[in-house]
Amino acid sequence: MALRGLRRGEVAGLRWVDVDLERRELTIAHQLVHTDEGLALCEPKSAASRRTLALDPETVRLLRRHERAQRRLPGERWSPTRPIFTLGSGAPVQPGYLTHRFRKLVAASGLPPVRLHDLRHGAATLALASGTELKVVQGTLGHASIVLTYLRLGAAAAVSRQRPRDGAAGAEGGAGNQPEDRQGSGGA
The missing domain is CATH 1.10.10 (Arc Repressor Mutant, subunit A)
Structure with missing residues (x-):
């Protein structure tokens, strides 16, 4: 998010199938949003929001490590259509959780509010x-x-x-x- 300017719903909606680690790029194909029925994987905000972005080598390294860790988790089988960012239960990370967690990290850092x-x-x-x-x-x-x-x-x-x-x-x-x-x- 910090380097590529992704929206929180775009981050929450990323699936492994949207990332090509060999080519070092990710494609924003969906966003995860709250609806009256709960969380839903939806089209991006606009046609322009559907885009492919380059990834830096450090992000690729961290994503590879994260993928290996997810593949080792007990329970559900790993699938390329599963979300990249999940809770310990395997459920997708909600966009609101990203905001909540970020606020806590900023407060703990002692930095000015952002x-x-x-x-x-x-x-x-x-x-x-x-x-x-x-x-x-x-x-x-x-x-x-x-x-x-x-x-x-x-x-x-x-x-x-x-x-x-x-x-x-x-x-x-x-x-x-x-x-x-x-x-x-x-x-x-």
Whole structure:
């Protein structure tokens, strides 16, 4: 979630069949949502939300380890159509549980309060800061409109348009040369 900007329902809806560890990518094909009848695996939020994302080597390593652990669990047989993220009982992790657990982890860390959804915006902001084009960030987030991406990311999107295209943090884009640094806001 933190690096790829997934929605919590998309994370909860991931199944092993949606991940290709050899190719290092995952496909958002569903989301897990609460309905009046309980949890349901549904289509993504929009057509643009159905997307394939690259995975970094560390995430692939952790997913392989997680898959091996799930395959060793007693009880139900492992299946590629089963959820990647489950409770000890094998039941899918509910999107609300992800929010609840994240709040507890943030509180225990002593860090300032941050919402789980803020990780999605943080991933997009980091991508923009590294020189990724706004259109690519739109696709990564699964936004149907580039206008929505621009409006949601506000200043981060505007700043990215002023950065050098090489994606490197050179003299113009490096630390200590940001407007907030020059103004002495000192935020960490």
